[in-house]
Amino acid sequence: MKFIDEYRDAESAKKYSDAIAKITTKPWTIMEICGGQTHSIVKFGIDELLPKNITLVHGPGCPVCVTPVELINKALKIASKPNVIFCSFGDMLRVPGTEKDLLSVKASGGDVRIVYSPLDAVKIAVNNQDKEVVFFAVGFETTAPANAMAVYQAKKGVIKNFSILVSHVLVPPAMEAILSSPECRVQGFLAAGHVCTVMGYEEYYPIAAKYKVPIVVTGFEPLDILQGIYMCIKQLEESRFEVENQYSRSVQEKGNEPAQNLIREVFKIVPRKWRGVGEIPQSGLGLNDEYIEYDAERKFSVEDITAEESPECIAGLVLQGLKKPYDCSAFGTKCTPEMPLGAPMVSSEGACSAYYRYRKYILK
Amino acid sequence: MCLAIPGKITSISGEGFERTGKVNFGGVLKDVNLAYVPEAKIDDYVIVHVGFAINTLNESEANKVFEYLKEMDELGELDQGDSEQ
Numbered sequence: 001m002k003f004i005d006e007y008r009d010a011e012s013a014k015k016y017s018d019a020i021a022k023i024t025t026k027p028w029t030i031m032e033i034c035g036g037q038t039h040s041i042v043k044f045g046i047d048e049l050l051p052k053n054i055t056l057v058h059g060p061g062c063p064v065c066v067t068p069v070e071l072i073n074k075a076l077k078i079a080s081k082p083n084v085i086f087c088s089f090g091d092m093l094r095v096p097g098t099e100k101d102l103l104s105v106k107a108s109g110g111d112v113r114i115v116y117s118p119l120d121a122v123k124i125a126v127n128n129q130d131k132e133v134v135f136f137a138v139g140f141e142t143t144a145p146a147n148a149m150a151v152y153q154a155k156k157g158v159i160k161n162f163s164i165l166v167s168h169v170l171v172p173p174a175m176e177a178i179l180s181s182p183e184c185r186v187q188g189f190l191a192a193g194h195v196c197t198v199m200g201y202e203e204y205y206p207i208a209a210k211y212k213v214p215i216v217v218t219g220f221e222p223l224d225i226l227q228g229i230y231m232c233i234k235q236l237e238e239s240r241f242e243v244e245n246q247y248s249r250s251v252q253e254k255g256n257e258p259a260q261n262l263i264r265e266v267f268k269i270v271p272r273k274w275r276g277v278g279e280i281p282q283s284g285l286g287l288n289d290e291y292i293e294y295d296a297e298r299k300f301s302v303e304d305i306t307a308e309e310s311p312e313c314i315a316g317l318v319l320q321g322l323k324k325p326y327d328c329s330a331f332g333t334k335c336t337p338e339m340p341l342g343a344p345m346v347s348s349e350g351a352c353s354a355y356y357r358y359r360k361y362i363l364k
Numbered sequence: 365m366c367l368a369i370p371g372k373i374t375s376i377s378g379e380g381f382e383r384t385g386k387v388n389f390g391g392v393l394k395d396v397n398l399a400y401v402p403e404a405k406i407d408d409y410v411i412v413h414v415g416f417a418i419n420t421l422n423e424s425e426a427n428k429v430f431e432y433l434k435e436m437d438e439l440g441e442l443d444q445g446d447s448e449q
Contacts, residue, residue, distance in 0.1 A: 004370065192366050194367075249425040256401075
């Protein structure tokens with residue numbers, strides 16, 4: 001199939017790996033932002049193709065993983081109501097709240113449904129006028145155009161029994177939070193290719209300049225990641241700190257403007273709490289005033305719910321790249337994909353689930 | 365969520381925000397919303413995330429990954445040529 005297989009060619013991968021080894025003269029630490037990139041790296045063993053003095057650190061680019069426990073608890077409260085159909089992407093169903101997850105609400109008789117697209121949830125609302133349909137709108141900027149369209153179409157169609165529980169987060173503020181932490185060891189970034197497909201990469205110029213870090217917008221296939229790493233190391237070796245675009249087949253500098261327009265129409269930038277990190281100002285999206293009737297937190301009065309995190313789960317440290325999944329005392333023993341303590345073990349983009357699936361032999 | 369995959373548009377219908385198409389993902393056909401790619405045509409490849417095309421894939425840019433490798437190869441041969449002298 002075009003646009004996938006070619007980027008998994010082993011011979012080309014070896015060439016990139018050799019080229020990286022050739023130009024690397026010093027130790028460097030690079031963070032890949034997106035959970036999809038983390039999975040690709042761990043699955044294809046890309047980190048094992050790199051010289052030993054290059055360290056790849058996994059970033060917080062897993063929107064499921066950074067959704068705070070209290071938002072899960074709010075989802076659980078809403079989903080447990082008898083007249084609610086609660087719709088969600090698949091991997092949110094097994095993320096544990098304080099006591100249980102959405103799948104157990106479903107098992108107890110709650111109407112919890114997995115949908116592929118937020119528009120599916122709108123259709124469900126149209127077909128079930130006697131119920132309240134709520135969609136768990138989790139995601140980075142990549143998913144914002146889809147969620148914006150769902151709310152826009154609901155308002156246009158005067159669909160009153162639909163609302164979204166918003167957990168939208170933005171990448172650039174997260175990068176700044178990581179870079180401004182005193183423990184930060186990251187010297188270069190592979191930026192998230194699909195986030196940038198939507199948003200472009202102009203927002204990264206000031207970050208690269210302020211923190212003097214190279215930022216390479218990178219795709220997800222093995223060759224994309226290897227080329228992104230090559231470009232990043234080349235900059236580091238040459239003491240440059242620019243924004244470059246490896247994923248140019250999908251990403252343009254200005255991004256997708258129709259998508260950005262609808263995001264701006266429906267959403268505004270708000271402070272957001274990130275699981276394991278805390279509140280980051282201006283780091284999330286919330287509904288604009290004209291669309292506030294579609295805000296499920298308000299509709300169901302769950303704004304005041306709070307929660308404690310599991311004491312053993314080190315998701316926050318993993319998400320900031322300060323620890324690896326196997327550093328966790330519960331990894332693979334008390335915490336597995338079947339019985340997760342935290343989100344990174346459940347999510348298809350979580351670092352812990354990537355290591356569990358592809359690197360079990362590292363278990364001590 | 366960064367999980368988006370490329371697929372080929374096989375048919376298009378509707379307009380504006382209701383513009384949709386059938387997209388072929390290696391043999392599997394799915395309905396995809398094309399509102400955000402107004403310039404996309406039949407036989408174009410698009411990158412699809414949760415039922416929405418978020419961009420068309422640029423074929424000439426797509427080859428750059430391999431052109432870059434070729435350039436590095438050629439530079440590498442030049443290096444080898446130098447060291448042999």
